[in-house]
Amino acid sequence: MRPAPAVSTLDLKSLSRIYQTREASPHDVLSSVLQKIAAYPDPAVWIHRIPSEAVFAQVEAVEKRRNAGEKLPLYGVPFAIKDSIDLAGSPTTVACPAYSYTPERSATVVQRLLDAGAIAVGKTNLDQFGTGLAGDRSPYGACRNVFNPEFISGGSSSGSGVAVAAGLVSFALGTDTAGSGRVPAAANNIVGFKQAPGLLSTDGLVPSCASLDCISFVTLTAEDAAYTYEVAQGREPVPLGESPLATFAVAPDSELDFCGDAERAALHWAALERLEQSGARRVTIDFAPFRESGQLLYGGPWVAERFAALESFMRDSADKMYPVTRSIIEGGSAYRAVDVFRAQQRLRALREVCLRVFEQAEVLVVPTIPTLPKLADVQADSIAWSRRLGMYTNFANLVGLSALAVPVGFTSAGLPAGITLLGPPRSERPLCEIGMAWQRQIDLPLGATGNRLPVGSPHTVRRPSAAPDGYVRVSVAGAHLKGEPFHPALCKLGARFVRACRTAPKYSFHAFLDLNPPRPGLLRRADGGQGIAVEIYDLPFDGFGQLVASVAPPLAIGTVELEDGEMVKGFLCESCAAEQARDISDFGGWIAFRSQTSRNISQSSTSY
Numbered sequence: 001m002r003p004a005p006a007v008s009t010l011d012l013k014s015l016s017r018i019y020q021t022r023e024a025s026p027h028d029v030l031s032s033v034l035q036k037i038a039a040y041p042d043p044a045v046w047i048h049r050i051p052s053e054a055v056f057a058q059v060e061a062v063e064k065r066r067n068a069g070e071k072l073p074l075y076g077v078p079f080a081i082k083d084s085i086d087l088a089g090s091p092t093t094v095a096c097p098a099y100s101y102t103p104e105r106s107a108t109v110v111q112r113l114l115d116a117g118a119i120a121v122g123k124t125n126l127d128q129f130g131t132g133l134a135g136d137r138s139p140y141g142a143c144r145n146v147f148n149p150e151f152i153s154g155g156s157s158s159g160s161g162v163a164v165a166a167g168l169v170s171f172a173l174g175t176d177t178a179g180s181g182r183v184p185a186a187a188n189n190i191v192g193f194k195q196a197p198g199l200l201s202t203d204g205l206v207p208s209c210a211s212l213d214c215i216s217f218v219t220l221t222a223e224d225a226a227y228t229y230e231v232a233q234g235r236e237p238v239p240l241g242e243s244p245l246a247t248f249a250v251a252p253d254s255e256l257d258f259c260g261d262a263e264r265a266a267l268h269w270a271a272l273e274r275l276e277q278s279g280a281r282r283v284t285i286d287f288a289p290f291r292e293s294g295q296l297l298y299g300g301p302w303v304a305e306r307f308a309a310l311e312s313f314m315r316d317s318a319d320k321m322y323p324v325t326r327s328i329i330e331g332g333s334a335y336r337a338v339d340v341f342r343a344q345q346r347l348r349a350l351r352e353v354c355l356r357v358f359e360q361a362e363v364l365v366v367p368t369i370p371t372l373p374k375l376a377d378v379q380a381d382s383i384a385w386s387r388r389l390g391m392y393t394n395f396a397n398l399v400g401l402s403a404l405a406v407p408v409g410f411t412s413a414g415l416p417a418g419i420t421l422l423g424p425p426r427s428e429r430p431l432c433e434i435g436m437a438w439q440r441q442i443d444l445p446l447g448a449t450g451n452r453l454p455v456g457s458p459h460t461v462r463r464p465s466a467a468p469d470g471y472v473r474v475s476v477a478g479a480h481l482k483g484e485p486f487h488p489a490l491c492k493l494g495a496r497f498v499r500a501c502r503t504a505p506k507y508s509f510h511a512f513l514d515l516n517p518p519r520p521g522l523l524r525r526a527d528g529g530q531g532i533a534v535e536i537y538d539l540p541f542d543g544f545g546q547l548v549a550s551v552a553p554p555l556a557i558g559t560v561e562l563e564d565g566e567m568v569k570g571f572l573c574e575s576c577a578a579e580q581a582r583d584i585s586d587f588g589g590w591i592a593f594r595s596q597t598s599r600n601i602s603q604s605s606t607s608y
Helices: 012-020 026-039 052-067 108-115 158-165 183-188 222-232 262-277 288-299 302-320 323-334 337-359 375-380 382-389 395-399 428-442 487-492 541-550 590-596
Strands: 046-049 078-082 119-124 171-176 191-194 214-219 247-250 281-284 363-367 402-410 416-423 471-476 496-502 507-512 519-524 533-540 555-561 567-573
Touching: 012 026, 012 222, 026 052, 026 078, 026 119, 046 158, 052 119, 078 158, 108 119, 108 171, 108 222, 119 158, 158 171, 158 183, 158 214, 171 191, 171 222, 183 191, 183 402, 183 416, 191 222, 191 428, 214 222, 222 402, 222 428, 262 281, 262 363, 262 402, 262 416, 262 428, 288 302, 288 337, 288 395, 302 323, 323 382, 337 363, 337 395, 337 487, 375 382, 402 428, 416 428, 428 496, 471 541, 507 590, 519 555, 519 567, 519 590, 533 541, 533 590
Parallel strands: 078 119, 078 171, 247 281, 247 363, 471 567
Antiparallel strands: 046 119, 171 214, 191 214, 191 402, 363 416, 402 416, 471 533, 496 533, 507 519, 555 567
């Protein structure tokens, strides 16, 4: 293979720029990628590498399609696939050679990525049958952490995590049932994204726990996660904004366990403080329902679903499985039907409680992993360590949440730490916008590549896309904000959170303290004014109509200009009434006024 031009970074923005400026061609990039893969010192990353001639055949086909005028949103982008997801013509082993088969067709998600111009370079290693969170349970070897080979890479999507963090591919597909796409992200200073269960096809995925399985996206940036996810859905990617966080929920300090890792605990507290310093409001919630939900995954009958998927294989070939994996899955045979129904009933009750958190806060923020153990320690007690690593990840799919794992910094030993942002179903895009704003703020290197976030992007803008058909974009500034009395009612109208921002600096802000509950209104000033903190939502037409009908005088719904020039609907007030109300413009927002003033404002509300 001839020497390839050096390609220093493979994030999607940089790669798009390289192609647009003709600094390198897809052939050049894939040549560089294959040379990096061949030189990488950890062979356990890959279970099956695509032969170079087959890789360049993909490149040639993509070039022809591009030259014919076809629009390819992932033109020439190298990616890897966890070896539990089918790629036509390549073996799927699930890290168990005795189980291996060669599919004739690719998984739906893989085919969509290939159709968009992405180039598959290989199948990555994993904890056998996707059972494990450390990356230590594979007969193909344990992947090593990109920052220190004595430490775990995280699992079960271990090879995918290392391939991205080491700069061998632009992105990789993983899976996420118990945290398999998020734990490797935290271990390797990258991003791990998963949608809520059921939102993306799992056709062509060997199931771990079919009712909970998600295909996940392991990337260098939150923007790349959102972009590849939309392509995998079969959609044209929409430009991603960067949205600052408005309100976030956290567990009480006393309920967080870092397994004695004081440095990682300090990094977590510092991240929360940084979120608050950027303007977000912290809400402390009862974490017990989330913890109990997570314990059901391996302490309840969902293990039986793993056994159901492999029962016929295990009948004849159990002795060919990794011993720890076999013992865990065999445990699923002990559950009775009555255990399943009882656990489902308990989970329904827990899920209802957990989802109420998102009436108070935009996201739930947790550590992604409590600590990062050495591989030798994990191999000495694999089951216990896998459960420790999942204490903040196991509950997500059982509760039905979407999740984005992002980096927060490094310990003094140079090992990465991360947090996870969790939201309700359909919050995937807002999570990525918050994650992108966070990455831009902390400006850490991307994985172990040494590269930073590039400036500018051919597919990124700061303003989000327009409201979808059938929806009206609305700003709220007071009692409808997250954590305020009318927010649950807003949610019931079908509101979808878009972002937190400020109005244009053209308004005065007035508090009507005699209303029940008290609430504010905006008044546009001809002589200038201030930017006021607001939250933006998209409301379906019928929900917007109900909102308008509910507004009590002297408030009214009118047009509000935002700081970026976007015009939305929002709560204004009559000018004659504003003269009699308290001007709270200097506070810059309702939450700041409520937290800083000593005035006793009633919280009671039963309707809107």
